[in-house]
């Protein structure tokens with residue numbers, strides 16, 4: 001059975017209380033994922049992460065979820081004001097998104113910085129979800145999960161075609177030995193199936209439509 005990662009990237013959305021309300025509603029739903037290989041990953045703000053981890057202990061969901069962070073520092077613990085090191089993030093998260101186009105563009109993250117982040121993440125057993133915007137983008141050593149997110153598909157309602165996403169996924173698996181390739185960019189409950197049924201695609205990275213518990217639940221069910 002094909003492994004599918006269904007990843008919610010909340011970006012700078014939701015205050016702590018809103019994140020808690022999402023989790024409660026989301027986990028009230030009965031979904032049977034036993035016969036599937038679906039892995040659900042929520043990536044909230046770092047401020048909500050410890051609170052949600054704590055809340056999860058007192059909830060009894062019908063399905064399993066994991067948490068991811070949206071960023072880590074390119075440095076180890078030390079005198080780096082305002083940064084969270086991989087070792088600190090790893091206390092609460094299993095995954096970390098690295099290389100998102102918003103971080104490359106708005107925070108000037110270069111391939112060299114991203115490579116350092118991947119290496120630190122791996123050192124502390126945080127699994128990177130490494131975003132690339134096209135086939136030509138460098139992928140650091142040790143990355144197991146890549147998310148293909150073409151720039152003009154992010155937040156636009158204009159997703160890439162499943163054929164284009166499949167073409168990139170097949171290329172990355174065959175030429176770069178990437179075990180898992182996800183697609184991201186304007187994924188909805190209506191279009192998710194067209195990606196996840198492609199042979200080489202192992203899931204989706206969802207921004208906008210992951211913010212509402214019901215729409216993200218629909219995405220999970222339809223995947």
Ligand code: PGA
Nearest residue numbers: 154155185186206207208
């Ligand atoms: P979107 O964002 O689903 O809102 O297009 C995807 C992403 O940026 O990961």
